[in-house]
Amino acid sequence: MPDSGQQLGRPRDSHIDHAVLAAARGLLAEVGYSRVTMDATAARAGVGKAAIYRRFGSKAELLFAASVHDMSIEPPPDTGSLRGDLHALARLIHERLGNPLARQVTPALMAEMVRSPELAARLQQTFVAQQRADFAALLERAERRGELPRPLDPALAHLLLSGPVFMALFAFQDPVDDTVLGEIASVIAAGLVARSAGPAPG
Amino acid sequence: MPDSGQQLGRPRDSHIDHAVLAAARGLLAEVGYSRVTMDATAARAGVGKAAIYRRFGSKAELLFAASVHDMSIEPPPDTGSLRGDLHALARLIHERLGNPLARQVTPALMAEMVRSPELAARLQQTFVAQQRADFAALLERAERRGELPRPLDPALAHLLLSGPVFMALFAFQDPVDDTVLGEIASVIAAGLVARSAGPAPG
Numbered sequence: 001m002p003d004s005g006q007q008l009g010r011p012r013d014s015h016i017d018h019a020v021l022a023a024a025r026g027l028l029a030e031v032g033y034s035r036v037t038m039d040a041t042a043a044r045a046g047v048g049k050a051a052i053y054r055r056f057g058s059k060a061e062l063l064f065a066a067s068v069h070d071m072s073i074e075p076p077p078d079t080g081s082l083r084g085d086l087h088a089l090a091r092l093i094h095e096r097l098g099n100p101l102a103r104q105v106t107p108a109l110m111a112e113m114v115r116s117p118e119l120a121a122r123l124q125q126t127f128v129a130q131q132r133a134d135f136a137a138l139l140e141r142a143e144r145r146g147e148l149p150r151p152l153d154p155a156l157a158h159l160l161l162s163g164p165v166f167m168a169l170f171a172f173q174d175p176v177d178d179t180v181l182g183e184i185a186s187v188i189a190a191g192l193v194a195r196s197a198g199p200a201p202g
Numbered sequence: 203m204p205d206s207g208q209q210l211g212r213p214r215d216s217h218i219d220h221a222v223l224a225a226a227r228g229l230l231a232e233v234g235y236s237r238v239t240m241d242a243t244a245a246r247a248g249v250g251k252a253a254i255y256r257r258f259g260s261k262a263e264l265l266f267a268a269s270v271h272d273m274s275i276e277p278p279p280d281t282g283s284l285r286g287d288l289h290a291l292a293r294l295i296h297e298r299l300g301n302p303l304a305r306q307v308t309p310a311l312m313a314e315m316v317r318s319p320e321l322a323a324r325l326q327q328t329f330v331a332q333q334r335a336d337f338a339a340l341l342e343r344a345e346r347r348g349e350l351p352r353p354l355d356p357a358l359a360h361l362l363l364s365g366p367v368f369m370a371l372f373a374f375q376d377p378v379d380d381t382v383l384g385e386i387a388s389v390i391a392a393g394l395v396a397r398s399a400g401p402a403p404g
Contacts, residue, residue, distance in 0.1 A: 107316055110309040113375045120375035156385055163365030173315045173322035183358055191393025
């Protein structure tokens with residue numbers, strides 16, 4: 001039993017994480033965002049509801065993790081250039097946001113954030129902070145390579161690369177192909193390099 | 203009466219346009235996206251429902267026009283540089299998407315587009331095409347100035363500039379200040395110039 005009190009540490013936690021996220025994905029595909037409940041997720045995962053709330057503060061956070069990404073995302077492997085790294089990250093973002101569950105969950109989450117600034121703040125502190133850490137890692141690599149003379153704000157790079165993918169998928173319902181992802185990465189990489197070499201803002 | 207059959211041409215149409223959009227805005231503010239109806243809008247505007255359907259194929263299109271922008275948008279005045287023009291356009295996009303009615307309507311529209319590819323296609327052919335025309339005008343100006351040696355795709359420029367603003371507002375519920383809009387414009391302008399001077403894609 002998952003909550004038997006055994007001291008198995010991280011492996012036991014990973015098992016529950018996996019079961020909860022898999023249960024949420026199954027329910028999402030079957031009944032849709034609005035009808036998924038924490039109770040049904042706990043029952044399907046075979047865990048107590050407390051085990052879910054220890055991991056996710058709300059249904060919105062659970063369904064974000066189940067459909068887009070959890071807190072264990074990593075930056076893509078070093079491709080040897082900022083342009084290559086941004087293209088690889090753009091592909092990851094497109095996969096995460098473009099899968100059928102994410103395309104269902106994301107608009108529902110956005111509508112919920114309009115009504116709940118607390119949810120928006122919470123998602124910022126968790127998933128968005130995790131995404132920004134990946135951008136920070138890519139910018140640090142580019143600094144070490146000498147591509148960026150001056151450090152740049154990871155939050156700006158995050159908006160610049162993710163924004164176009166997000167808008168194509170959710171404002172236009174139009175997945176972009178790999179050529180477009182490469183073009184986006186090329187323009188952003190060239191722009192960040194030029195900006196880093198130019199005068200500081202403000 | 204608006205539908206009296208008088209041959210007044212454009213001025214009469216503009217009067218109805220204005221009345222319909224003002225009625226839709228009033229209803230949106232009072233009852234919210236889901237409860238606005240074409241009937242109520244027609245009644246408040248003092249026009250027949252047919253007059254609304256001649257202008258807007260669906261409630262979604264009417265409420266987009268009433269909250270974000272109608273079909274009469276124009277590119278911002280020439281600032282003398284691609285960077286300045288993109289900053290001016292980023293400000294317009296932020297105003298259009300960041301006003302309280304647009305922040306209510308946009309997530310509802312996105313959720314509706316998930317269910318209706320026809321609506322997404324229709325919005326692409328109308329409002330999005332109009333937005334792209336403004337980007338095409340900015341890129342043509344930059345070509346005439348000699349800033350862009352090779353023509354660039356307006357759809358790519360549109361995604362690159364609007365995407366970050368859209369994502370900040372709707373994924374993060376976080377309006378961006380004018381310094382950030384200027385930074386976004388600087389990176390995109392530098393990136394487009396570098397891309398235009400480099401090899402053609404593909």
